[in-house]
Amino acid sequence: MLQHRRNRPGSGWLALAALITVAAAPGRAATPAGLLETIHRHKTLTSTVTDNGDLNPYAVFVAPVSAGRIQQGDVLVDNFNNISNLQGTGGTIIDYRPATRKTTLFAKLPQRLAQVPGGVGLSTAMVMLKSGWVIVGSAPSTDGTTRTRGEGGLIVLDADGQFVTAWTGPDISAPWGNMALRDNGATATLFVTMAGFGVPGPEVKDPQTGFPVTVKQATVLRIELAIAQGQPPVITGRTVIAGGFGQRADRDAFLVGPTGLALAPDGTLYVSDALENRIVAVADALTRTSSAGTGRTVTSGGLLQRPLALAMTANGHLLACNGKNGQVVEIDPVLGKQLYAQWIDANQAQTPPGNGDLFGIAMTPDGKGFYYVEDDTNFLMEASR
Amino acid sequence: MSRNLLFRGSGAAMRRAAASRVALSGIALASLSGLGPASAAPPPVPAPTDTAAIPGQVKTGPPSFLDALSRTNYLLGDMGGLRTLLSRYGMTLSLQETSELLGNVSGGVKQGFKYDGLTQMVLQLDTQRAFNWRGGTLNVSGLYIHGSNLSAANLGTLQTASGIEADRATRLWEFWYQQKFLEEDRLDLKLGQQSLDQEFMVTPNGNAFVNTMFGWPMLPSADLPGGGPAYPLSALGIRFRARPVDALTVLAGVFNGSPVSNHSGDPQQRNPRGTSFPLNGGALAIAEIQFAYPSLGTMIMANQTEPLARTYRLGVWYDTERIADLRFDTTGRSLADPASNGIAQTHHGDYAFYAVADQMLWRAKGEPDQNINLFVRAMGTPDGDRNLVSFSLNAGFTFHEPFAHRDDDTFGIGMGYAKVGSHASGFDQDTGAFTHAFYPVRGAETFVEATYQYAVTPWWQLQPDIQYVFKPGAGALNPDSPGQAIKNETVVGLRTNLLF
Numbered sequence: 001m002l003q004h005r006r007n008r009p010g011s012g013w014l015a016l017a018a019l020i021t022v023a024a025a026p027g028r029a030a031t032p033a034g035l036l037e038t039i040h041r042h043k044t045l046t047s048t049v050t051d052n053g054d055l056n057p058y059a060v061f062v063a064p065v066s067a068g069r070i071q072q073g074d075v076l077v078d079n080f081n082n083i084s085n086l087q088g089t090g091g092t093i094i095d096y097r098p099a100t101r102k103t104t105l106f107a108k109l110p111q112r113l114a115q116v117p118g119g120v121g122l123s124t125a126m127v128m129l130k131s132g133w134v135i136v137g138s139a140p141s142t143d144g145t146t147r148t149r150g151e152g153g154l155i156v157l158d159a160d161g162q163f164v165t166a167w168t169g170p171d172i173s174a175p176w177g178n179m180a181l182r183d184n185g186a187t188a189t190l191f192v193t194m195a196g197f198g199v200p201g202p203e204v205k206d207p208q209t210g211f212p213v214t215v216k217q218a219t220v221l222r223i224e225l226a227i228a229q230g231q232p233p234v235i236t237g238r239t240v241i242a243g244g245f246g247q248r249a250d251r252d253a254f255l256v257g258p259t260g261l262a263l264a265p266d267g268t269l270y271v272s273d274a275l276e277n278r279i280v281a282v283a284d285a286l287t288r289t290s291s292a293g294t295g296r297t298v299t300s301g302g303l304l305q306r307p308l309a310l311a312m313t314a315n316g317h318l319l320a321c322n323g324k325n326g327q328v329v330e331i332d333p334v335l336g337k338q339l340y341a342q343w344i345d346a347n348q349a350q351t352p353p354g355n356g357d358l359f360g361i362a363m364t365p366d367g368k369g370f371y372y373v374e375d376d377t378n379f380l381m382e383a384s385r
Numbered sequence: 386m387s388r389n390l391l392f393r394g395s396g397a398a399m400r401r402a403a404a405s406r407v408a409l410s411g412i413a414l415a416s417l418s419g420l421g422p423a424s425a426a427p428p429p430v431p432a433p434t435d436t437a438a439i440p441g442q443v444k445t446g447p448p449s450f451l452d453a454l455s456r457t458n459y460l461l462g463d464m465g466g467l468r469t470l471l472s473r474y475g476m477t478l479s480l481q482e483t484s485e486l487l488g489n490v491s492g493g494v495k496q497g498f499k500y501d502g503l504t505q506m507v508l509q510l511d512t513q514r515a516f517n518w519r520g521g522t523l524n525v526s527g528l529y530i531h532g533s534n535l536s537a538a539n540l541g542t543l544q545t546a547s548g549i550e551a552d553r554a555t556r557l558w559e560f561w562y563q564q565k566f567l568e569e570d571r572l573d574l575k576l577g578q579q580s581l582d583q584e585f586m587v588t589p590n591g592n593a594f595v596n597t598m599f600g601w602p603m604l605p606s607a608d609l610p611g612g613g614p615a616y617p618l619s620a621l622g623i624r625f626r627a628r629p630v631d632a633l634t635v636l637a638g639v640f641n642g643s644p645v646s647n648h649s650g651d652p653q654q655r656n657p658r659g660t661s662f663p664l665n666g667g668a669l670a671i672a673e674i675q676f677a678y679p680s681l682g683t684m685i686m687a688n689q690t691e692p693l694a695r696t697y698r699l700g701v702w703y704d705t706e707r708i709a710d711l712r713f714d715t716t717g718r719s720l721a722d723p724a725s726n727g728i729a730q731t732h733h734g735d736y737a738f739y740a741v742a743d744q745m746l747w748r749a750k751g752e753p754d755q756n757i758n759l760f761v762r763a764m765g766t767p768d769g770d771r772n773l774v775s776f777s778l779n780a781g782f783t784f785h786e787p788f789a790h791r792d793d794d795t796f797g798i799g800m801g802y803a804k805v806g807s808h809a810s811g812f813d814q815d816t817g818a819f820t821h822a823f824y825p826v827r828g829a830e831t832f833v834e835a836t837y838q839y840a841v842t843p844w845w846q847l848q849p850d851i852q853y854v855f856k857p858g859a860g861a862l863n864p865d866s867p868g869q870a871i872k873n874e875t876v877v878g879l880r881t882n883l884l885f
Contacts, residue, residue, distance in 0.1 A: 051509070325691065
């Protein structure tokens with residue numbers, strides 16, 4: 001445990017008495033400093049592979065309401081790869097229902113969709129609005145690499161998984177990371193990272209580093225929505241509130257760029273900047289009218305190893321999935337302090353264990369645990385007390 | 386029980402058959418040095434959706450250069466719609482070809498190169514996806530073994546140069562059903578035809594190498610009846626796996642005592658299609674405890690250096706079959722004695738202990754794919770009277786991403802050691818004494834290997850390899866040069882793996 005007792009000098013008997021008292025009251029434990037130290041169970045919930053063989057689960061989102069074929073509390077998971085395991089070609093979303101432990105196919109989109117430049121490859125960007133609409137990002141390719149990437153877009157589905165419309169435009173390029181959302185019902189504000197602008201194929205190398213060339217053009221786009229009763233959401237505003245993040249092609253993960261977003265109650269948006277291995281904060285994200293650039297660094301390095309998706313715990317801490325070692329890191333963003341990390345994917349097939357296996361993460365409705373995906377084994381997992 | 390039942394293993398069977406012939410005829414024992422292929426583990430075939438995998442448990446199967454398959458693709462993609470069709474029924478198909486050209490440029494019985502090939506097919510059915518039955522996996526795999534075996538033809542080694550060496554055949558390999566139980570899948574059972582090299586005695590780092598010794602080890606290959614249930618053979622049985630706490634996994638199983646029903650001759654020929662499913666032998670019981678760190682749920686504090694991954698395994702096996710003595714007949718005479726009745730004494734049962742350690746030694750800061758690992762695997766049996774090999778060891782280092790940005794490449798340098806049991810050596814001494822001719826006494830065989838796995842594409846790998854063998858056959862007689870032991874050998878070659 002993180003909290004330490006410090007005994008006063010000469011207080012041995014008092015310490016013993018205190019020890020006996022503690023032992024006699026097993027229900028009383030030191031207040032945990034965070035969530036991860038309370039997490040002891042990791043349960044496999046379901047395979048995320050669909051009937052058409054789509055693979056590589058990325059986004060995880062918990063349904064806030066019941067609508068159409070979705071029940072409140074259902075877990076939606078999308079797939080980024082098709083059966084040939086080509087990245088940026090998956091088009092399916094599964095619905096896992098914790099109450100019945102049943103998994104069904106929620107949506108199956110064709111790889112070619114005229115309304116989306118480049119087609120369909122469902123990314124980590126996915127939300128369901130309280131009005132029942134599901135919005136999911138597409139970061140498509142045809143050969144599994146950014147060499148053939150399209151700009152993609154945001155696809156709107158109804159609560160039965162049917163395609164309704166798609167949002168594209170010059171400010172949208174490979175909607176990538178998990179979206180942050182402020183949902184007021186009739187209106188909503190979305191935040192989504194765009195990680196495709198100007199990214200060439202992985203064969204274009206930076207002669208200095210030998211890695212695929214880094215392009216510092218990734219942005220965070222805020223999208224304001226109005227949702228009339230029974231009508232699909234309509235965009236009422238779109239503002240780039242942060243930009244200049246590094247992004248580059250990656251053979252294993254398609255892209256590396258800003259991937260995780262989490263919105264604090266005070267309107268601060270936290271962004272995981274994967275290439276710089278840091279978490280940054282964008283102040284006044286709900287209201288600002290200009291870009292904050294790459295924001296203010298909250299924490300960097302330490303336990304972070306390529307932070308990807310972010311989730312916010314009930315007490316305002318951030319959970320960041322590490323792309324390089326299967327760990328989730330808990331961060332107090334106010335103090336800018338990393339608390340600890342837990343291995344939630346320790347697959348020994350990777351070195352180090354769990355390397356490259358994590359992507360999406362979402363808190364469970366009770367706030368006491370979280371869902372996550374293992375993209376090596378195509379499982380949806382639940383971490384709980 | 387037929388005395389033929391006393392002969393075990395591909396190599397062991399040939400050796401003992403030869404021993405009996407010698408005992409009866411008293412002629413030169415040239416064929417003693419010509420060992421058949423030992424059982425081995427071929428390059429593992431990754432299943433794209435391995436439903437048998439259990440998150441958080443130690444990966445028990447050998448790793449593959451294609452372990453990153455979940456983020457790669459296949460040569461044949463959807464196979465013209467076949468994969469999609471199978472997926473509708475919850476099935477996945479993997480197909481992998483391993484081809485190699487290996488040759489000895491010095492030493493050995495003779496010099497030359499041989500082509501060897503193996504096609505592996507694995508079909509898995511996820512019962513949850515197929516009919517909503519949670520936690521079940523049905524697995525069937527087949528082998529098409531082609532080409533010829535360098536070790537048998539040229540090398541005369543105990544520790545065969547390639548893990549895919551086997552008799553030419555098209556055969557069923559594994560056919561099992563696995564069911565997970567309990568919350569967090571802390572228990573699972575596997576029933577059916579199983580190859581133990583896929584789960585027991587595995588050293589994940591050792592599987593980067595080409596030599597047999599790094600797969601199914603020398604000791605069980607030589608000592609278990611039929612060479613044990615390992616590639617290309619398997620045996621019916623039940624395997625239990627439990628994870629009482631996250632860091633510990635217990636594996637235990639009981640299998641038919643031999644993968645073949647009749648031990649005369651080459652066991653692969655006794656079960657040529659892998660479909661005889663014998664249950665008439667004794668029982669082979671095996672248990673292994675595995676410790677892995679970090680494991681699922683391991684906490685790392687903010688000021689703590691990330692630990693280096695490690696996995697340790699301890700195990701024991703016991704086979705209840707009756708095992709032939711390697712030196713004495715039923716009257717107590719040496720089997721090499723022309724007056725011997727040629728019928729070996731038998732002993733009840735056989736057993737051995739083993740330990741395996743895989744330890745990461747170094748990891749590049751900020752680039753964890755780049756790391757160096759140590760592995761050691763040792764096993765031994767105190768019964769030198771009935772075991773051709775009484776101790777075997779292999780060890781080495783692997784270096785992942787040895788060059789920057791070659792994430793899926795591995796360089797390895799390793800060694801193997803096999804010590805011949807006391808009665809097998811004693812038999813050699815007796816043979817020399819009775820024939821009044823030079824006859825080398827087998828002691829131990831050692832080899833070193835350097836290899837480089839080069840990932841050309843996610844579905845294609847090239848692997849140049851070099852091995853050097855000291856005292857091939859543990860100092861066995863060269864059948865082509867009477868009066869001489871087989872000279873030390875240099876083996877070079879190139880292997881390729883293709884995932885379709």
